[in-house]
Amino acid sequence: MLPELLAMISSDLFLVLSLLTCLLDEKVPKALPYIFQIAALSGFGHLVVSRLFMTEFDETMRYWYNVFYLGIALTSIVAVNIYLATSKENWTLAKVWSGAVTFPTMIISVLSVYSFGYLQGAILPPLLPPMLLAFTCIMLTVTVGVLLGPRFFDKSREVRN
Amino acid sequence: MNIRLKKSSKFFIVLFASLLIGIANAAIYYSMTAQPSLSIIAAKVVFVAGNDFPSGSSVGDNSTWVYLALKGYPNTTLTYDQPLNISNTDSASHTFRLRHVAISPASGQPQVSNFTALNFLVQNTAGVSQGSFNYTTTGTTWTTPTTMSPMTLPAGESWIIFAQTVTAPSANDVTATIQIAVDVV
Numbered sequence: 001m002l003p004e005l006l007a008m009i010s011s012d013l014f015l016v017l018s019l020l021t022c023l024l025d026e027k028v029p030k031a032l033p034y035i036f037q038i039a040a041l042s043g044f045g046h047l048v049v050s051r052l053f054m055t056e057f058d059e060t061m062r063y064w065y066n067v068f069y070l071g072i073a074l075t076s077i078v079a080v081n082i083y084l085a086t087s088k089e090n091w092t093l094a095k096v097w098s099g100a101v102t103f104p105t106m107i108i109s110v111l112s113v114y115s116f117g118y119l120q121g122a123i124l125p126p127l128l129p130p131m132l133l134a135f136t137c138i139m140l141t142v143t144v145g146v147l148l149g150p151r152f153f154d155k156s157r158e159v160r161n
Numbered sequence: 162m163n164i165r166l167k168k169s170s171k172f173f174i175v176l177f178a179s180l181l182i183g184i185a186n187a188a189i190y191y192s193m194t195a196q197p198s199l200s201i202i203a204a205k206v207v208f209v210a211g212n213d214f215p216s217g218s219s220v221g222d223n224s225t226w227v228y229l230a231l232k233g234y235p236n237t238t239l240t241y242d243q244p245l246n247i248s249n250t251d252s253a254s255h256t257f258r259l260r261h262v263a264i265s266p267a268s269g270q271p272q273v274s275n276f277t278a279l280n281f282l283v284q285n286t287a288g289v290s291q292g293s294f295n296y297t298t299t300g301t302t303w304t305t306p307t308t309m310s311p312m313t314l315p316a317g318e319s320w321i322i323f324a325q326t327v328t329a330p331s332a333n334d335v336t337a338t339i340q341i342a343v344d345v346v
Contacts, residue, residue, distance in 0.1 A: 002190070002193055002194060004190055004193055008186050008187070008190045011181060011182065011183075011186050012186070015179040015182060015183055018175055018179060019172070019175055019176060019179060022171060022172050022175045023172065025168065025171070032301065033171075033175050034175075037175065037178055037182070038181050040179070041182055043182075043186060044182055044185050044186050044189065047186055047189040047190060047193075048189060050193070051189055051193050054193065108165065143163070
């Protein structure tokens with residue numbers, strides 16, 4: 001397994017984001033799908049550069065810049081989730097997004113990063129696994145928070161009344 | 162002019178671009194993982210000195226090459242029954258063949274006429290011939306052998322390389338150097 005697998009996952013995440021925002025074009029800025037396409041294309045450039053300089057760049061360096069790119073992709077997913085929840089106050093869509101996109105993506109990404117670090121032995125600093133675990137817990141809490149948002153309680157009350 | 166794309170058209174354009182980028186990414190990643198690797202292992206088919214190993218001869222490092230100092234006397238046929246063995250140390254059979262590489266003195270040199278023939282014979286464990294590899298002369302011209310047909314050396318067996326030198330009546334203090342390659346498959 002090469003560190004570039006993380007870049008490929010990130011680029012695919014951008015493509016998924018592009019398709020989803022294209023479907024939700026009335027709820028997000030019109031340019032967003034194209035911005036994500038460009039971000040995915042930059043992932044392709046990223047892979048080409050990695051391939052050209054595979055012997056010059058050591059594995060630790062390649063690992064970290066791929067993790068950075070993955071971080072940008074995950075941040076974009078969370079940002080779209082927050083945008084849907086706050087700017088448009090579309091709680092139902094935000095809940096669906098967090099359950100169907102944000103949370104699974106986070107889990108898969110954390111597992112990929114962690115398993116890569118595990119396979120490569122000493123490449124991970126000792127603090128990274130607990131940091132990743134904490135990040136997953138935070139995301140889980142946020143996701144559950146969104147799922148059990150104010151509207152959820154309102155609807156529960158409505159059902160009881 | 163304001164061009165408005167329908168949502169479905171826009172989606173298909175994005176989908177098509179996504180497929181292209183995704184395939185290109187996968188191709189680049191695959192080309193990175195499909196790097197060739199090279200491992201060096203000990204030779205499975207090796208040379209072993211035989212019962213008739215001529216003095217002055219030597220088996221090289223890792224038994225992958227051998228120098229055989231064969232002698233000849235004027236107007237004599239000298240036979241080495243078992244100067245060299247070729248041994249398969251692997252647990253699987255291997256195919257090998259003998260191939261001529263070079264000989265000196267080269268054809269056209271007057272020294273060539275000192276030799277009549279240099280014959281090599283590959284025999285199995287029971288002494289049955291598996292193929293011959295003969296050098297002959299016509300005047301000062303060598304007739305070199307063609308590459309042998311592949312022979313299958315069974316696992317763990319040693320075969321014999323039989324050698325014979327035949328020299329001319331007028332032969333006198335001359336040395337021939339032959340380079341033979343053993344191709345192992």
